[in-house]
Amino acid sequence: MSVLDRLPSGHGDRALIAGVVCLLVGALFALTPLRVQLPSAFYVFVEVGILFVIYGILVLGLDLQYGHTGLVNFGHVVFFAVGAYATAMLSAQDTFAGIGLGYPWPLGLAVGVIAAAILGAAVSLTSIRLRGDFLAIVTLATAEIFHSVFVNFEDIFGGNVGILGVPRPIAALVADGDTRLVATLLVLGGITLLTFTVVTRLTHAPYGRVLRAIRADELVTRSVGKSTITYKTQAFVYGAALAGLAGGLFALYNGAVAPGFFTIQVTVTIWIGMLLGGAANHRAVLAGLAIIMGLRLVSRFALDVTPVSSDVFASARLIVVGLILVAVIRYRPAGIWGDAQELGVDQ
Amino acid sequence: MSLLSAEGLVKEFGGLRAIDELSVSIDDGELVGVMGPNGAGKSTFFNCVSGVIPPDDGTVTLKGTDVTGDSPESLAHRGLVRTFQNTRELETMTVRDNVRLAAPDQPGERTLPALLRSGSMTEREAAVRERADELIEMFELDHLADEYSSNLSGGQRKLLELARTLMLDPDVLMLDEPFAGVNPTLTREIADHVRDLNADGMTVVIIEHELETLTELVDRLVVLQQGRLLVEGDPEVVLEDERVIEAYLGGDAE
Numbered sequence: 001m002s003v004l005d006r007l008p009s010g011h012g013d014r015a016l017i018a019g020v021v022c023l024l025v026g027a028l029f030a031l032t033p034l035r036v037q038l039p040s041a042f043y044v045f046v047e048v049g050i051l052f053v054i055y056g057i058l059v060l061g062l063d064l065q066y067g068h069t070g071l072v073n074f075g076h077v078v079f080f081a082v083g084a085y086a087t088a089m090l091s092a093q094d095t096f097a098g099i100g101l102g103y104p105w106p107l108g109l110a111v112g113v114i115a116a117a118i119l120g121a122a123v124s125l126t127s128i129r130l131r132g133d134f135l136a137i138v139t140l141a142t143a144e145i146f147h148s149v150f151v152n153f154e155d156i157f158g159g160n161v162g163i164l165g166v167p168r169p170i171a172a173l174v175a176d177g178d179t180r181l182v183a184t185l186l187v188l189g190g191i192t193l194l195t196f197t198v199v200t201r202l203t204h205a206p207y208g209r210v211l212r213a214i215r216a217d218e219l220v221t222r223s224v225g226k227s228t229i230t231y232k233t234q235a236f237v238y239g240a241a242l243a244g245l246a247g248g249l250f251a252l253y254n255g256a257v258a259p260g261f262f263t264i265q266v267t268v269t270i271w272i273g274m275l276l277g278g279a280a281n282h283r284a285v286l287a288g289l290a291i292i293m294g295l296r297l298v299s300r301f302a303l304d305v306t307p308v309s310s311d312v313f314a315s316a317r318l319i320v321v322g323l324i325l326v327a328v329i330r331y332r333p334a335g336i337w338g339d340a341q342e343l344g345v346d347q
Numbered sequence: 348m349s350l351l352s353a354e355g356l357v358k359e360f361g362g363l364r365a366i367d368e369l370s371v372s373i374d375d376g377e378l379v380g381v382m383g384p385n386g387a388g389k390s391t392f393f394n395c396v397s398g399v400i401p402p403d404d405g406t407v408t409l410k411g412t413d414v415t416g417d418s419p420e421s422l423a424h425r426g427l428v429r430t431f432q433n434t435r436e437l438e439t440m441t442v443r444d445n446v447r448l449a450a451p452d453q454p455g456e457r458t459l460p461a462l463l464r465s466g467s468m469t470e471r472e473a474a475v476r477e478r479a480d481e482l483i484e485m486f487e488l489d490h491l492a493d494e495y496s497s498n499l500s501g502g503q504r505k506l507l508e509l510a511r512t513l514m515l516d517p518d519v520l521m522l523d524e525p526f527a528g529v530n531p532t533l534t535r536e537i538a539d540h541v542r543d544l545n546a547d548g549m550t551v552v553i554i555e556h557e558l559e560t561l562t563e564l565v566d567r568l569v570v571l572q573q574g575r576l577l578v579e580g581d582p583e584v585v586l587e588d589e590r591v592i593e594a595y596l597g598g599d600a601e
Contacts, residue, residue: 198462205461206453206472209440213448216437219399223431224449224515225423226456234458341495344439 015200019193026186030173038178046181048297050253052290053185053192054246059270059285060192060199061242067279068203069235070215071128072136075143076270079116079240081262083247085150087112088163088257095165098158105167109248116244120237128232143264150259162258166251188249195242200282202238211235212280216344269293272321276328278338288335295321349408350375350550351396351427351519356405358391365391367574369405373519373552378545380561380582381554383571384594389554390432392571393523397429398422409519424451426518430525432554434504438497442488443479445496445507449514450475482510486540502533509540519550526557538564562586570594 028034038046058080065071091108092100119142127138150157157163170187174180202208210231213221218228251257269292277288299317306313334340352372358365366388373379381389395402401416408414409425417425437445453475454460455468483492486506491499496507505525512520522541526534538560545551555561562568562582570577570585572594578585585591 201462201464202458205464205468206447206450206455206475207458207461209444209448210456212440212444213437216439217435219419220431220435220437221448222419223397223399223423223429224511225420225428225451226448227418227420238458341497342439344497 013197015193016197019190019197022186022190022193026170026183026190029179029183029186030170035176035179036182038181043181044297044300046185048293050181050185050188052293053189054250054253055266055270055273055289055293056192056286057195057246057249058243058266059273059289060195060282061239061246062270063274063279063282063285064199064203064211064242065235065239067274067281067285068208068211068215069232070132071232071236071239072132073139073236073239074136074267074271075139075141076239076243077262077264077266078139078143078146079120079243080247080250080266081143081146081150081257081259082119083112083116083244084251084257084262085112085157085163085247086115086244087248088166088251089157091167091252092163092165093167095158095163097154097161098163099156100163100165105169105252109245109252112248112251113241113244116247117237117241120240121233123240124233124236128236129229143267147259147262150262158258160259162256162260163251164256166255166257168255169252171255184253188253191245191249195245196282196286199242203282207231212342215280272325275335276325278332278335278343280342281335281337281339284335284337287337291324291336292321295324349373350377350410351552352408353392353396354406354408356392356395356407357403358388358395358400359403364574366395366402366571369571369574369576371569371576371579373550376545376548376550378541378551378564378566379553380565380568381552381571382556382558382561382568383577386573387571387594388574389571390523391574393429393521393552393554397427397521423515423517426515427521428512428515428517428519429521430505430508430512430523432523432527434501434508436496436499436504436507438495440496441493442483442496442499442507443492446479446482446510446514447475449511450478451515479510479514482513486510502529505529505537506533509537513544517549519552520544522551522553522555524554524556526555526560534560558586 058076062073062076065073087108089099090101090103090111091105093102094100123138123142127135151159170184171180174183203211210221210226214228214231221228270289273289273292274285276291278284299313303310303313328336333345334343349372354370356366356369369388369392383389394400396407398417398419406413406415409427414422414425453471454465455472460468483489486509488503488506488510491503499507525537529537534557541551541564553561553565565582567580568582568585569579570591577590577594578588
């Protein structure tokens with residue numbers, strides 16, 4: 001049965017409902033004296049969970065670009081970083097270094113999304129008409145350039161220290177540490193679910209059919225009357241804007257941004273998550289990301305009971321991740337839940 | 348008045364003139380065959396007319412409008428649609444989606460209606476699905492409708508490509524070797540479809556090597572050689588023309 005035979009359907013609406021419920025429950029914790037207490041073993045799960053839902057927005061955006069449209073973006077972290085820095089710099093109260101303008105955080109978040117989208121549009125304008133591999137190189141280079149800019153322009157971006165004093169809206173409402181973590185997870189998770197709804201609606205609609213057609217054969221798509229440049233630009237800008245949103249949320253959760261949070265490691269993690277789960281499938285990319293991030297969690301516990309040093313352990317973890325990736329690409333080239341025929345990787 | 352005309356088209360590839368001052372005019376409702384030995388410039392002519400590559404010189408006019416160098420998508424909107432010599436299916440999509448994709452005027456192909464699941468999108472999609480299913484049935488692909496098109500045979504791909512182009516309801520249909528690699532039964536079937544479409548008023552231009560089928564089918568033959576127009580006219584007359592016999596049998600194969 002075709003996985004593409006899906007409009008008009010209720011897919012994505014469950015995510016919409018779940019997302020709204022998450023937001024409401026999160027708000028309940030944040031706005032009422034209601035408190036939760038976490039068992040101490042749970043602490044780390046919630047922390048990694050928060051990072052997972054933020055990265056979840058990143059992987060959904062990347063999958064819109066690569067999985068659905070076939071655009072190779074090796075610099076996704078730059079849009080995450082620009083969103084985070086723009087949000088931080090606009091809303092930071094008294095930063096130690098760099099610029100902090102102290103505007104209300106919703107404005108900062110909005111500007112973060114817009115800034116990432118503008119950068120996405122700029123990259124599209126220069127590279128999206130070219131053959132696919134050029135976009136890969138340009139995005140990779142853009143990420144490196146911005147990383148150096150953030151590190152070296154200390155007066156503006158705070159150098160290696162970054163921007164401190166970014167408002168933390170949920171922390172401001174909830175004094176209790178455990179409740180604050182749970183409320184943050186619920187609110188950010190709710191936003192990720194809403195993002196899921198948005199990308200699902202886009203890709204299940206005839207809009208997504210055009211994106212998949214571009215991935216399959218751009219010339220054919222043009223010859224049946226679709227303006228493929230417009231669609232490629234849109235998909236790229238939407239993916240960038242989502243990364244900007246993730247960045248803004250990260251800044252407002254973390255209370256600070258610094259170049260160390262936005263290394264190429266972020267791009268690598270979400271790419272591996274996407275490929276592991278199966279591109280062009282929203283649930284699969286999130287599941288793949290969960291596996292990769294879950295592995296990190298497991299290894300944190302495992303470290304306590306292994307006799308090796310943490311350096312050795314970290315290297316060993318990378319080897320495990322590498323082996324898993326090799327095995328998946330060898331035996332399930334479309335990813336664990338990916339459709340080999342839809343992705344054109346069978347045989 | 349001619350529906351589609353090319354005036355003095357020139358296209359060079361690294362010093363080689365693929366087409367050289369080529370002028371061809373096609374009337375509304377005509378069924379025209381384009382033939383010529385390999386390298387005569389048939390596909391380049393198609394590519395220049397359909398916007399795939401811009402010509403170096405000359406003009407292309409469609410329904411009285413200069414469309415020289417227009418993009419394939421804009422030409423598709425103006426009613427000119429083509430197929431490709433090596434069938435280009437959207438292999439990672441199902442047969443149904445291949446056909447549905449080509450539907451024009453689907454508001455759901457824009458962001459906001461797609462996000463809001465607008466009524467206009469759903470309504471249009473219902474019509475699109477009905478029309479796509481009709482075409483799939485007409486080309487007897489219904490048992491394959493949910494297959495990925497990479498699973499189709501060569502002949503079935505030609506049928507699918509035809510179904511996809513018809514989704515646009517074009518005024519001018521340009522077919523690049525629709526019978527190549529297709530078995531005789533299917534060839535007759537495709538030819539019948541083309542004849543029916545033409546009888547319903549669609550203008551059709553066909554590049555083909557399969558001369559027997561082509562000459563039976565078309566009203567007029569245009570023969571190209573080395574990027575120039577060699578002969579054109581009634582198929583029977585053209586095939587008897589000495590220059591054509593020379594080009595096909597006498598000269599070297601290229």
